[in-house]
Amino acid sequence: MNNDNPPGKARFLFFLGQLQTIIEKAESTENTVLSIYAGNARTPLFMLEGLTRLYKKMHNKKKFSKLNKLIKDFEDRLGIIDYYDGFYKEFINDKRIPDLIISYVNDKKEDTVKALQEDLTKDNWIGKHKKRIEKIITKLNKIDWLDEKEDTRKILTVYQDYIDKVIKNYESGSIDFTDLEDDVHEFRRELRWLSIYPQALKGLMQLMPETEPKEFLNKYLTPEILSSPYNVMPDGSDLQGYIILNKNYFYALSWMIAELGKLKDSGLKVDLIEEGLISVYKPAAHAEQLTYSFCDETQLTIPQILDQSKTIAQTFFDERILQNLICK
Numbered sequence: 255m256n257n258d259n260p261p262g263k264a265r266f267l268f269f270l271g272q273l274q275t276i277i278e279k280a281e282s283t284e285n286t287v288l289s290i291y292a293g294n295a296r297t298p299l300f301m302l303e304g305l306t307r308l309y310k311k312m313h314n315k316k317k318f319s320k321l322n323k324l325i326k327d328f329e330d331r332l333g334i335i336d337y338y339d340g341f342y343k344e345f346i347n348d349k350r351i352p353d354l355i356i357s358y359v360n361d362k363k364e365d366t367v368k369a370l371q372e373d374l375t376k377d378n379w380i381g382k383h384k385k386r387i388e389k390i391i392t393k394l395n396k397i398d399w400l401d402e403k404e405d406t407r408k409i410l411t412v413y414q415d416y417i418d419k420v421i422k423n424y425e426s427g428s429i430d431f432t433d434l435e436d437d438v439h440e441f442r443r444e445l446r447w448l449s450i451y452p453q454a455l456k457g458l459m460q461l462m463p464e465t466e467p468k469e470f471l472n473k474y475l476t477p478e479i480l481s482s483p484y485n486v487m488p489d490g491s492d493l494q495g496y497i498i499l500n501k502n503y504f505y506a507l508s509w510m511i512a513e514l515g516k517l518k519d520s521g522l523k524v525d526l527i528e529e530g531l532i533s534v535y536k537p538a539a540h541a542e543q544l545t546y547s548f549c550d551e552t553q554l555t556i557p558q559i560l561d562q563s564k565t566i567a568q569t570f571f572d573e574r575i576l577q578n579l580i581c582k
Contacts, residue, residue, distance in 0.1 A: 260399035261406075261493070262313075265305055265456050267391065272298040274387050277380060286380050287371045291335050299329035304447060304454040311415075312408045313397060321390065328379065331370045338363035341526055350548045355530035402494055406458060410497050410580075413451060417576050420444050424571055431564035434521040434556060438563045442514040448579070449484060449511055452499065457490020461501040462581055470573055474506035482508060498581040506575045513566055521559045524549070 259267075273295060280289035303325045310318035342359045345351040375381040378389075400408065423429060423444065431437045452459035479485065485508055490496060528545040531537065537544060546553060554562070 261402050261456075261458070262305075262309060262399045263394055263397065265454065266302065266394055268456060269298040269301040269305070269454070270387055270390060273302070277384070277387075281380060285367070285371075287335075287367045287374065290380075291332050291339070291367075296329055296332050296336070299325055299332070300450055301454040303329055304450045307447065308409060308412055308451060308454075311412045312400065312405075317393065317397070321393075324377075324386075324390075328374070331366065331373070334366050335363060335370070337522070337526075338366060341523060344523075350550070351527070352534075352548070354534045355527060355548075358530040358534050359526065406495055406497065409455065409458065413448075413497070414580060417448065417579060420448070421571070421576055424567070429567075431560045431567070434518065434525070434559065438514060438518050438521065438560065441563075441567065442511060442518060445507065445511050445514070448507060448576075449504075452487055452504075453484065455488075457488040457493055457496075459497045459499055460487050460490060461485075461504055462498045463501040467502050471502045471506055474509040475502065476509065478512065479505050479509050482512075484508060500578055500581050503575050503578045506570070506573075507579065510566065510570050510575070514563060517554075517559050517563050520554055521556055524553070524556060 276290055276293040276295045276298070277286075280286045280293055283289040303322060306318045306322035306325060310322060338359055342356065342363060345356045345359060371380075378384050378386045399405070424441075429437050429441050485505060524545055527548050528541055531545055531548075532541050546555070
């Protein structure tokens with residue numbers, strides 16, 4: 255990396271370039287927002303959000319916090335579209351789900367798309383005055399970026415601090431698995447950043463296998479995890495040094511994120527059917543019980559989802575996965 259393109263700046267420019275390509279392609283289609291969503295814009299947005307979270311701890315907090323808010327809002331709104339779109343596609347193939355509830359979910363998606371179209375135009379992400387990415391790049395050019403050695407040192411510190419924070423948060427009991435959104439979903443979000451940061455850092459973090467793998471880690475090494483593209487680190491051959499993560503412990507982290515995701519989605523399905531049921535049919539009582547009648551016999555109840563989440567989290571922390579994630 256040369257001084258004209260320090261690693262921090264290069265990472266932002268790479269993902270901004272990806273986002274810009276997706277937006278420009280989408281603007282030639284009939285529905286810009288749906289095309290941005292279908293073009294997988296959430297991935298570069300996640301990467302950019304991850305970078306802003308890291309760099310606000312290392313540079314100008316005010317500037318990177320402001321950029322974080324801007325990027326996060328964009329990604330969050332696409333996430334809402336994904337939420338409704340994913341369940342709509344699932345529900346239309348399920349004869350148990352009433353047509354009126356399916357229409358309710360699709361209407362919610364379309365409302366979200368329309369609102370985001372207006373806001374992205376207003377914020378100059380899209381439309382004839384689209385200069386949002388250009389303005390972000392102008393601001394990035396004014397940052398006093400760290401050289402590669404100092405950049406790596408500080409990122410390691412921030413990443414370790416974040417690990418310590420997640421562990422402390424869990425051990426304090428603030429996550430007690432009594433609520434799907436506040437506990438399961440939020441806890442998974444916390445863990446997921448530990449997986450997103452290595453992808454966003456463009457090869458700075460690499461995985462190294464243990465010389466003597468611990469037997470208890472085998473349960474995490476499923477075919478799904480071993481073949482996941484998210485567990486392949488970006489090439490970092492142009493860098494002078496690396497932050498090394500323990501491969502099997504990183505796989506264990508990925509397994510935990512994936513399992514919590516499945517449990518979270520199972521709970522969100524119940525919540526959305528109940529929401530649609532109440533909105534469309536306005537049952538006087540027993541809405542929750544009616545909701546489960548639209549699901550198959552394998553559907554977990556919300557209490558069961560919370561209990562399973564708590565159990566796998568307890569094992570995960572008892573086995574000190576996060577404490578062993580960074581190779582010292």
